[in-house]
Amino acid sequence: MSEDAITEKIRKLLRLAKSSNQAESSAALAKAMELAARHQVDVHSLSEDDEIAKLVTRYFRCGGKRLAREWRKALAVARQFFNVTTCTIQDFGQVAFIGTEMDIQIADYVTTFLVRTCRDELAKFSAEEKKRRRRMSANKRACFIDSYFNGVWVQLSDQREAQVHEITGLEIVLSTAEKAREAHLDAQFKNTTTAKALTKPRPTLHTLFAGYDAGLNTQINPALGTDTPLALDYK
Incomplete structure (x- = not known):
């Protein structure tokens, strides 16, 4: 072809x-x-119309009315690194994504990918714990999920920092775009409340290391460039 x-x-x-x-x-x-x-x-280079730059709101289901821990962590990653703002609508079990059409599609893809991968890695860890005759408690599960996303966060933070140093003005562009999305959010959802922070689990050392390593080594499909994970940059 x-x-x-x-x-x-x-x-x-x-x-x-x-x-x-x-x-x-x-x-x-x-x-x-x-x-x-x-x-x-480079997927961004294929956008042909001006509509791609306009802010829109799209709704997605993320499980039930109460978001699972891994979904909340994945949405935090999407907000920080993939050029979207999110708003949870708990009465309907939905999450609103605010951004350009392309960025929303990518953020949805990444969020789902990270949740699925986190659950796969957690299942492997649970099987290892069972093999060693260790009990897999709710606290261990929460600790693994938090550590997994800490690893993902560190990996993406390093790449974002490198891009900010490489591309002059990128930090200002990202900040301006974020303010525009926040204004769009405020205009649409006037009565939203901030979601409560997740309760921090009591850490167990081997769980922390296992989750962190799994997150740090998770390779997000680099579909928007040869060596940049998805939409870290803002074009």
């Missing part, structure tokens, strides 16, 4: 990813990311 044909196929998948059918949208986005990563295509 020629380079032009690959690019056009990714474009079509990205247009399909805007579908109101969430299953169809997610499948199209995942396929677009897979093709972009395989052929080293």
Whole structure:
């Protein structure tokens, strides 16, 4: 398949990813990311219309009315590193993402990926604990999840810091975009309340190390560039 044909196929998948059918949208986005990563295509460069820069709000379901710990942590990562602002609507079991169409699609993809990967790594850790005849308590589970996302956070923070040093004015651009999203949020959701902070688990040393290492080594699909995980930069 020629380079032009690959690019056009990714474009079509990205247009399909805007579908109101969430299953169809997610499948199209995942396929677009897979093709972009395989052929080293910058997805942002494929945006053809001015609509891509406009702030919009999209709603996603994240489990039940009460968000699981791993979802709340993953959403914090999305807010910090993937150019979106999020708002939890607990009465409906939904999360609102505010950002550009492209950034929202990417943030949704990353959030789901991190939750799934965290759960997979937690299942492996639980199996190891059982093999060693150690009890897997609720506190251990919370400790592993927190440590996992700490590892992810450190990995992405290092990459963001490198980009800020490399790209002049990036920090100002990111800050300005964040303020615009916050204003958009305030205009749409006037009566929202800040979610309560997660209760900090009592740490157990081997759980902390296991979760942290798993998060630090998680490779988020680099679909928007050859060596940059997804949408860390702001184009």
